[in-house]
Amino acid sequence: MTVTGGTDARDARVGWSAALRPTWVVPLAVGVAVALIVLNGAGVPSYWGDEAASVMSAQRTLPSMLRELSAVDAVHGIYYAVLHVWIGLFGSGEWATRTLSVMATGVFAAGLVVLGRRWAGQRTGVVAGLLVAVIPRSSALAMEARGYAITEALSVWLVILFVVLRARRTSPSRWIGYGVLSGAASWFFLYLLLVPLALIATVVISVAVRRRRGVAGEPVADLIRAGITAAVVALPIITLAALQRHQVAFLGHRGYLSVTGVLVTPWFAAVTVAVVFWALMAWGVVHGLRDRADRSWVPLALAWLLVPALVMITLHLLVSPTYDSRYLAISLGAAALLAARGITGLLGVLSAHRLALIGGAAALSVLVLGVTVPRYLHQRTPYAKDGGADFRAVADTIAQQAHPGDAVLFGQGPRPSRTARLAYRLYPDSFGGLRDPQLVTAFDARAGLWDELAPVQDIAAGLRERTVWLIESKHAATASADLAALRRHGYSLITQQRLHRTMVYELVKETPRDRAHAWAALIGSRMPTSTPSRSGRSDGDPR
Structure with missing residues (x-):
């Protein structure tokens, strides 16, 4: 199996501006539409405890904030600094602070359209972007004064940059720059580092397997250097997080690491939603591996989806309590893309018959909206946060x-x-x-x-x-x-x-x-x- 960054040979000739120029209108439209959908009711629920940590930290003076970060929450420090400026401009009410996450969710949805178009076609990209509005985790994080919505957006754009760099067969210096950028992104949220490292590891392993079979593969030295650079840049925040690990020791007795905590709550919130979306994702993987055009990106999407979870679970079990289902927001883009590919794959099977296609599209819409809209509406009630804040x-x-x-x-x-x-x-x-x-x-x-x-x-x-x-x-x-x-x-x-x-x-x-x-x-x-x-x-x- 060859792991490449796009769906056809044109990707090898795509330049930086050409990579984005043809697609900006549709991603922008989807991003704005999703932002408006998740903005609805965003200020209705009361703040809850984690948002209190954000708002109170952001209202400190900068010297006070630095004193706080030296003891706790260093991994959220950049978000607190951004929110400090935001509150200074727009105030500290729920509508004001959560709008930052709403905007980030729109950027996330737009990125999925861009990435989906490069990987599986515009239809899949648009569906993935629109799913962001109703997937329970993304629609919840969109109306929360925490940094996770921005993390979602950063994750998908790091993947896009990775794909574009590989398609261009870019220079070593640009890969070093990618490593610096990935490492810097981890300062915003530590586990974000796992996304580019998962992609790099997947390509390196794929090339190694092909070479053992006597098949030539792309050079991977630049990718390895990018990964090492990212780890080096991230080392200070990794050290700070290790020194402050006592702050999340409570994760060891909250019961987050369970079947439900791994398969349901990270992205889907409810079992019914999880069943529907895991089925769509499974079909997306099967269909992708059978389709020659999709076979190149599905392993990357699976790595993006699964590797961060496996690393967090391993750290939780062997090193120190680290697993919280919300942290897997970094993989939500992969879940949305695979589910979208499952939807478009099913519709593709029905495309030979117009009535079957229309009926199938209607049935899938009713199914997806039927399991997600009740969660969406509940999230916008006064006591929706943290079980009734x-x-x-x-x-x-x-x-x-x-x-x-x-x-x-x-x-x-x-x-x-x-x-x-x-x-x-x-x-x-x-x-x-x-x-x-x-x-x-x-x-x-x-x-x-x-x-x-x-x-x-x-x-x-x-x-x-x-x-x-x-x-x-x-x-x-x-x-x-x-x-x-x-x-x-x-x-x-x-x-x-x-x-x-x-x-x-x-x-x-x-x-x-x-x-x-x-x-x-x-x-x-x-x-x-x-x-x-x-x-x-x-x-x-x-x-």
């Missing part, structure tokens, strides 16, 4: 009911990324005028991600505010102890409200004046009242 609902409740001078307290969450305190940082305007007696050290004065807070039980005795709002995560173990501590120091529970997964308690402390009023009301209620006379008038009635 409701930070905005918390902020809205406080903004509507609290008064300046009240105190707001936060219990400990089941984990830092779910603590109700994040509502205070994500929606600060809703907490304007409220006192914050728990704060020990603000997040932007620390090397960590979050605020350092004193426990409610430690500061309850010193509270002087008449009204206190206690916000507790639904599954927090400290809620009952926090309420008990406030009651011991004179607070009475007035109201409690259960939001989606957060409880909001209003407590009021009785002052001496309140007690005097209460006694006066009690005494007044026990004083004798005048009784009506037999004439029907009460005593003292002048009538």
Whole structure:
């Protein structure tokens, strides 16, 4: 099997400008269409914990951000810096921050059209690009203030550049440049390095096998040098990630590495979606390997799809916990292309009969949209993130009911990324005028991600505010102890409200004046009242 970069001999004569000039209109149209589709409802769900890490990090000053990255999240540092500039221009609301990911998703879809056209024809490329709008992982990442949507876009354009360089039989210096670019891309997201290395390894192994069979193959020395260069450029961020690996130690006990975590959640979110798409991808591979024109790129697409997952699983099992299904967003382009090839392959079988072709296209559309649209719609509901994040609902409740001078307290969450305190940082305007007696050290004065807070039980005795709002995560173990501590120091529970997964308690402390009023009301209620006379008038009635 020969692994080449295109579908026909014309690729060998394609230049840099000619490689893109004929295709820019269609990719642009698909990219804009996909961006508009995923933009729909992007600002509806509340922020969740990972987005809180992005927004809070991006709102730091640059010296504060560097201090943070020296301790945690170095692998996300470039995204935080980009988001820092973006927030400075457009604000920190959900619509503003997520639009960056929406735009990146459009670029990703456009890239799939370009790559699909070179590999399998424009029809396959267009289908792959359009699938980006409904594949659950891509449609979710498109409306998330994290760097994964940009990572998707970088991955497909690195593959395009690889294909173009091979088609041109380019100079060694350009391959070195490709290695530098690939290594630099890993500074944006570490595992992005696996994509070009997987492609290079696939070509090198393919050439080696052919040579063992006595068949001449293309020179691979430049590709090997490009891979080595990429690894060298990436070495500093690899080192930083290794030094900060304690930050993701929790991945070892989250259960992400499972059959579902490998075959379903990386790209498809639900079993029904996964079954449909894996079937389409399998047919795409079978059809591609049977078609002489496709046989050249299918191994590259499979390497792009599978090698990053295999490397992450191996590292997770043998070195340190590293596997998170979202990381495999770097391979989503391969999944979309193979599924698209499965669709166009099936339609190709039916193309001899017009009615069969129309019926098949309609059936496939109904099938794909039938399993993906419900996920798309769910993703655009208020509590769609992280199983029900409701930070905005918390902020809205406080903004509507609290008064300046009240105190707001936060219990400990089941984990830092779910603590109700994040509502205070994500929606600060809703907490304007409220006192914050728990704060020990603000997040932007620390090397960590979050605020350092004193426990409610430690500061309850010193509270002087008449009204206190206690916000507790639904599954927090400290809620009952926090309420008990406030009651011991004179607070009475007035109201409690259960939001989606957060409880909001209003407590009021009785002052001496309140007690005097209460006694006066009690005494007044026990004083004798005048009784009506037999004439029907009460005593003292002048009538």
